[in-house]
Amino acid sequence: MASELNFSGDSKPFWNYEECKRNGTNNLVSLNVGAEILTDDSSIASSFNSYFSSAFTTEDLADMPSLKPTVCEKLISCTSGEVMRHFKSLKPNKSPGPDCIPPVILRSCTSGLAPSISYVVNKLIFPVWAFARRLEVSRCCSTP
Numbered sequence: 001m002a003s004e005l006n007f008s009g010d011s012k013p014f015w016n017y018e019e020c021k022r023n024g025t026n027n028l029v030s031l032n033v034g035a036e037i038l039t040d041d042s043s044i045a046s047s048f049n050s051y052f053s054s055a056f057t058t059e060d061l062a063d064m065p066s067l068k069p070t071v072c073e074k075l076i077s078c079t080s081g082e083v084m085r086h087f088k089s090l091k092p093n094k095s096p097g098p099d100c101i102p103p104v105i106l107r108s109c110t111s112g113l114a115p116s117i118s119y120v121v122n123k124l125i126f127p128v129w130a131f132a133r134r135l136e137v138s139r140c141c142s143t144p
Contacts, residue, residue: 087114
């Protein structure tokens with residue numbers, strides 16, 4: 001791989017190589033289902049859909065138990081001061097994360113963003129996290 005890149009300190013050839021390797025095809029040419037061979041995309045997708053639909057069951061959500069939050073889950077919160085502290089600790093010259101927002105922007109807009117981010121975390125993310133924690137009590141498994 002190194003010989004293919006001919007590394008000279010410039011990172012552009014590496015990213016060109018990586019992109020050409022990533023742009024491969026994922027098309028299924030054919031799929032054997034029993035004695036039948038499927039070749040078009042829609043029949044292959046239908047075959048996968050029918051298989052996975054049969055492998056999993058649908059549950060009656062009306063019978064789900066209701067769990068009351070524990071004291072510990074009620075105490076979880078995020079203050080705007082904590083958000084500001086974390087934004088200020090970001091290194092401005094690093095590349096953006098999955099949100100595509102460069103750290104330098106987060107650092108420079110900390111005072112305006114911190115209250116909104118802490119509100120979103122407290123009202124949306126922590127309740128979902130607490131709900132997911134409660135679901136860890138039950139074990140889900142598919143039945144044949």
